[in-house]
Amino acid sequence: MKPKNLKELILSLTQDVVFEYDGAVACINPWNEAKIEVGYDDNTKTYDNIDDVMNDPFYHGKSLQEISEQLNID
Numbered sequence: 001m002k003p004k005n006l007k008e009l010i011l012s013l014t015q016d017v018v019f020e021y022d023g024a025v026a027c028i029n030p031w032n033e034a035k036i037e038v039g040y041d042d043n044t045k046t047y048d049n050i051d052d053v054m055n056d057p058f059y060h061g062k063s064l065q066e067i068s069e070q071l072n073i074d
Contacts, residue, residue, distance in 0.1 A: 006068045007054055010036065019071045022060045028053070 001009075010017055010030050017028040024041035031037065036047045040059055047053045054065045 001068050001071055001073055003054065003065050003068045006064060006071070006073070007050055009073070010053065011050055017073060019073050021062075021067055021071060024060070026059065 006017075009015075010028055011033060013030050013032065017030075019026050021040075026038065026040040029037040029039075033050065034048050036050065036053050038045050038047065038053065038058060043058070045056070045058060047056070055063050057063050057066075059067055
């Protein structure tokens with residue numbers, strides 16, 4: 001999935017986004033545009049904007065921006 005499409009999916013606020021990356025499961029819970037909770041590999045984090053969600057190297061040193069095209073998201 002292109003980074004732009006993943007960003008739009010998260011901001012649609014219609015579903016949690018769940019995927020597996022590098023042997024661990026991730027879940028992104030978008031409550032609203034200013035509260036997005038993310039869990040990955042037994043770690044959790046809450047963000048207050050989508051740009052931080054996309055650019056934080058939270059996924060074993062990689063960001064969603066970097067790995068989005070490798071992900072299988074339903």
